[in-house]
Amino acid sequence: MSSIPIERWAFLLADEPDAWTKGFDDSAWRPVRVPHDWSVELDFSPEGASGTGYLPGGIGWYRAHVPLALLQPAADRGAEDAAWSAGGPHVRLVFDGVYKNAEVWVNGYHLGGRPSGHAGFSFDVSEILSYAPDGDVVVSVRVDRTEIADARWYNGSGITRGVRLEAHDAVRVDEHGTAFATLAVDEGAATIRIDQVVVSDLAAPVAVHARHELRSLSSDRVHVFETDLVVPAGDRAGSVLVATVPDAELWSDDVPDLHRLTSVLTWTADDGPHRAEQAEIVGIRTIAFDADRGFFVNGQPRVLKGVCLHEDAGPFGTAVPAEVWLRRLLTLQDAGCNAIRMAHNPHAPELYALCDALGLFVIDEAFDEWESPKNKWWRGHNVYPPAHEGSAAHFPDWHERDLRAMVEPNRNRPSIIAWSIGNEVDYPNDPYASPLFAEMTGNNDADKPAEERRYDPHRPDIRRLTTIARRLAAIVRAVDPTRPVTLAAAFPELSSRTGLLDDLDLIGYNYKEQLYADDHRRFPRTPILGSENGHGYAQWRAVTDNDFVAGQFLWTGIDYLGEARGWPVHGSGAGLLTLAGFAKPGWHLRRSWWSADPTAHLVARPHAGAGVATNLWSHPVARDLPEAGAVEVLAFAGGGTPRLTAGGVELPLAFDETGGYWTTVRDVSAGPSAPADPLVLEVLSADGEAVARDELRAAGAPMLLEASVWTAPAHAAERCRAAGIDVGGDSDVRQVECVLRDAHGALARGEAEISAEIYGGELLGLENGDLGDVTPYRSTSRRTSGGRLIVFARVGGDGAIRVAAGSLPAVTVRA
Structure with missing residues (x-):
C-alpha cells in the first residue's frame, strides 16, 4: 500500500455552484494547507453562538489538483508501488474528517457525502482515475457549516483533518480489515490473535500466503507468523491466527512499547508472482475492569487519573498539528495524568497515535446526542430559548456507519480501553423525560427556569434510550468484542431504574460521586468509573477511598472554545491548562495529588477573613505577594513533608481538608522578615532532605x-x-x-x-x-x-x- 497526503488546496469561503466541475478556474482562490479550519480565521462576533465560541460558519469550497504523474510508479519504487498507475487496480480517496456536511467530487464525478464532521470516510476512485483526460486530477469538496449553533462546544469549519490517496493492489487487506488483540499475558509470554479480511478483484479464485511480521519499535525484535487462505473471485475471505509471543515487550502507561504489524501478502496470477504489504502500529497488552478492584493493565492495578478533552487549540481551531498536541499532552502527563476521555466525539488520528506513543489510556466516545436534539445555548449558558440544530438530525440514518467509523480504524490501538456510546444522553428534560420525578435535576440546572425541570409528558420518554443503547452496544461488540462498552450518565439515579445502564460493561458517572457506594452495593458485578468529574479534593477522595472506583476524568484537561457563559467570553475555563497550554494553579494542585514526583508550588491571595469559606476557584490565587496587609498563602505539596519559611524563619502550615492543600495566613507588614524576603516552600523526604522547592515573592514590573x-x-x-x-x-x-x-x-x-x-x-x-x-x-x-x-x-x-x-x-x- 502506498499513500500520498493531499495538503495543498485552493479555498473559497462562499457557495460557488460550478466549483464541482473539473474545468472550473480556481486560480484566484486562496491557497491553504489542510488540515484547515476557516472559522478561527474570522472575527469573533456577538452575533455568533455562545455554545460554539462566537465564531461564524458558512459554506466553503476546497479544490486540490493532484498531478497524475504522482500516481505513476517511479523507476526506483518497489513492486508494491506499481498500483499508482492511472489504470491501477484500487485507489481510495480517504478523509479523516470534514466538519461538516461534506460533498465530494473527483474530476467532476460526484462520489457522495458525509454529514458527520467527526467520522472518517473514503471513496473508491479507481475507475474515475482511469477516465482522466489529462494529467490533472481535481478533488472538489463542498462544506456546509451554516448551522452555527449545532453543538454545545466548538467544532470548527472545513477540512479539519487529513486527506490522502491510497493505492492498493488487486489483492489487498480490506480497509480496516486487520484486528489485532492480546488474549493473555502470562509470565512474560503473550498470546495474540490476528483476524484479517483479504479482498481480491481478480476474476478467478486466488491462493494467498499471508506473512505477519510483528516488529518491536523498542528493540527491533521481530516475530513472524504465517497463514494461507483462498479468496474467491471478486470477493473476500477471512483468516484467524492465534500465536504466542515469547518475552513480549508490553505496552502500558509506564512503558508504552509499540510494535509495527506488517502483513505481507503474496500470490501468483496469470502475469506472474505478486506481493503487497500493509503496516500499522499495535501494542501488546491486556486490560480489565474489575467491579471490586478497579482497572488493570497487564494484570497490574492502575488508578485512572484522567481528563476530558475537546479537540480545539486556540488559533488552530480543530485543525491541530501533532506538535501542539504533544506539548499539551506532555504537560498533562507531568501533572500525573495517565488517561484521556475524547469528549464527546471521535478525534483526529494524530491524537490517538500520540496517546499510543506516550502511554495514555483512552476512552473513545461516539455521540453527545442520539435521535433527539439537546439544547444548544447560543445566547449564553442556560439562556432561553435554546437552538436545536446539530447531529441528531442525521442519527437515524447514519448512527451505525458513524459508530463503525470510530471503532474499526481504532480497534488496534493499545491506548483505547473502552468505547463510550454516548455522553449525558439521559440529561433530564434535555430532551427525554420521565414521570418518576415530579422535578428532575441534573448537573448544572441551578439557573434554569423551574418549568424546564418538571416532568412534561409531551417530551420524549426516557425509556426509549434503553432501546437505542442496546442497539449501539451490539454494533460496537460486533466490531470489537475485546473492550468494554460504556456510557457517561448524567442522571444515573433514574437511568439505573429505566434499564439504560443494564447492557453496559462499565458505567460512567458524571458528577455523581455521592452515588458510588450505594450503587456498588446495588450493582456488585458492574465496574464503576467517574467519566466526568469536578476538580475538588472531595471528588478525588471518592476515588482514593473506594477501591472499586476505577478512576476519574476531570472536566476538563484544557480550556476550550465554546460552551461560553456570555459575550465576550468565548470559551470554557474548566481546564487544568489554558488555551495557550500553560499550567494554571489547579494543575500544580492536581500534581501534588496525582504525581509520583515530589511537588512544591506556592500561590497567594488577599486573606478573606476568619470564617469566610474559600476555595481555589471562588477566590483566585496568583504567583504574587502584596507588599502589605494580610495574605493567605497556599502551599501545594506532595511527596514529603512541607516546610515554609520566610527570611529563615519557619511559618506554621495547616492542612485544608476541603481544599487538599496547606495554608497559612501572614501579615506581610508585620511579619518576621522584611517584605522583600521571599517565601520558600521545601518538601522534605523522610530523612529530612529537600526533594522539591519553590519560592514566592512580591512580583515586580516587567523588565x-x-x-x-x-x-x-x-x-x-x-x-x-x-x-x-x-x-x-x-x-x-x-x-x-x-x-x-x-x-x-x-x-x-x-x-x-x-x-x-x-x-x-x-x-x-x-x-x-x-x-x-x-x-x-x-x-x-x-x-x-x-x-x-x-x-x-x-x-x-x-x-x-x-x-x-x-x-x-x-x-x-x-x-
Whole structure:
C-alpha cells in the first residue's frame, strides 16, 4: 500500500455552484494547507453562538489538483508501488474528517457525502482515475457549516483533518480489515490473535500466503507468523491466527512499547508472482475492569487519573498539528495524568497515535446526542430559548456507519480501553423525560427556569434510550468484542431504574460521586468509573477511598472554545491548562495529588477573613505577594513533608481538608522578615532532605521578555517518530513560549502587547489563554495574560521568530 497526503488546496469561503466541475478556474482562490479550519480565521462576533465560541460558519469550497504523474510508479519504487498507475487496480480517496456536511467530487464525478464532521470516510476512485483526460486530477469538496449553533462546544469549519490517496493492489487487506488483540499475558509470554479480511478483484479464485511480521519499535525484535487462505473471485475471505509471543515487550502507561504489524501478502496470477504489504502500529497488552478492584493493565492495578478533552487549540481551531498536541499532552502527563476521555466525539488520528506513543489510556466516545436534539445555548449558558440544530438530525440514518467509523480504524490501538456510546444522553428534560420525578435535576440546572425541570409528558420518554443503547452496544461488540462498552450518565439515579445502564460493561458517572457506594452495593458485578468529574479534593477522595472506583476524568484537561457563559467570553475555563497550554494553579494542585514526583508550588491571595469559606476557584490565587496587609498563602505539596519559611524563619502550615492543600495566613507588614524576603516552600523526604522547592515573592514590573522554542523531551520525540508521528522536522510547527520577567527573574506583575515577526516561514497565530480576549487570531500581536503568551509559527531550519513587547528588548529565536 502506498499513500500520498493531499495538503495543498485552493479555498473559497462562499457557495460557488460550478466549483464541482473539473474545468472550473480556481486560480484566484486562496491557497491553504489542510488540515484547515476557516472559522478561527474570522472575527469573533456577538452575533455568533455562545455554545460554539462566537465564531461564524458558512459554506466553503476546497479544490486540490493532484498531478497524475504522482500516481505513476517511479523507476526506483518497489513492486508494491506499481498500483499508482492511472489504470491501477484500487485507489481510495480517504478523509479523516470534514466538519461538516461534506460533498465530494473527483474530476467532476460526484462520489457522495458525509454529514458527520467527526467520522472518517473514503471513496473508491479507481475507475474515475482511469477516465482522466489529462494529467490533472481535481478533488472538489463542498462544506456546509451554516448551522452555527449545532453543538454545545466548538467544532470548527472545513477540512479539519487529513486527506490522502491510497493505492492498493488487486489483492489487498480490506480497509480496516486487520484486528489485532492480546488474549493473555502470562509470565512474560503473550498470546495474540490476528483476524484479517483479504479482498481480491481478480476474476478467478486466488491462493494467498499471508506473512505477519510483528516488529518491536523498542528493540527491533521481530516475530513472524504465517497463514494461507483462498479468496474467491471478486470477493473476500477471512483468516484467524492465534500465536504466542515469547518475552513480549508490553505496552502500558509506564512503558508504552509499540510494535509495527506488517502483513505481507503474496500470490501468483496469470502475469506472474505478486506481493503487497500493509503496516500499522499495535501494542501488546491486556486490560480489565474489575467491579471490586478497579482497572488493570497487564494484570497490574492502575488508578485512572484522567481528563476530558475537546479537540480545539486556540488559533488552530480543530485543525491541530501533532506538535501542539504533544506539548499539551506532555504537560498533562507531568501533572500525573495517565488517561484521556475524547469528549464527546471521535478525534483526529494524530491524537490517538500520540496517546499510543506516550502511554495514555483512552476512552473513545461516539455521540453527545442520539435521535433527539439537546439544547444548544447560543445566547449564553442556560439562556432561553435554546437552538436545536446539530447531529441528531442525521442519527437515524447514519448512527451505525458513524459508530463503525470510530471503532474499526481504532480497534488496534493499545491506548483505547473502552468505547463510550454516548455522553449525558439521559440529561433530564434535555430532551427525554420521565414521570418518576415530579422535578428532575441534573448537573448544572441551578439557573434554569423551574418549568424546564418538571416532568412534561409531551417530551420524549426516557425509556426509549434503553432501546437505542442496546442497539449501539451490539454494533460496537460486533466490531470489537475485546473492550468494554460504556456510557457517561448524567442522571444515573433514574437511568439505573429505566434499564439504560443494564447492557453496559462499565458505567460512567458524571458528577455523581455521592452515588458510588450505594450503587456498588446495588450493582456488585458492574465496574464503576467517574467519566466526568469536578476538580475538588472531595471528588478525588471518592476515588482514593473506594477501591472499586476505577478512576476519574476531570472536566476538563484544557480550556476550550465554546460552551461560553456570555459575550465576550468565548470559551470554557474548566481546564487544568489554558488555551495557550500553560499550567494554571489547579494543575500544580492536581500534581501534588496525582504525581509520583515530589511537588512544591506556592500561590497567594488577599486573606478573606476568619470564617469566610474559600476555595481555589471562588477566590483566585496568583504567583504574587502584596507588599502589605494580610495574605493567605497556599502551599501545594506532595511527596514529603512541607516546610515554609520566610527570611529563615519557619511559618506554621495547616492542612485544608476541603481544599487538599496547606495554608497559612501572614501579615506581610508585620511579619518576621522584611517584605522583600521571599517565601520558600521545601518538601522534605523522610530523612529530612529537600526533594522539591519553590519560592514566592512580591512580583515586580516587567523588565525582560523571555522567549524560547518549546522542544519535546528526547525520549518522547523518539517514541513519536518511531510510531510514525512527524514531530521536530524542518517544516513542523514551532511553539515559542513568551514570559514577562521582573528584575528578580520571576513572573512579572503586569501585561504587555507582544508582536511577532516570522523570517523564513509563516505566523500561525498567537494565544494568551484569556477567554475574554476577542482579538482576531489572524492578528500579528496580542496582549499577554498572566504575563504569558505563546506564538505558533511554521518555520524552516534557517528561519527565525522575532518577538517584541513595547520598550522591552526584543528577542529573536532560531527555529
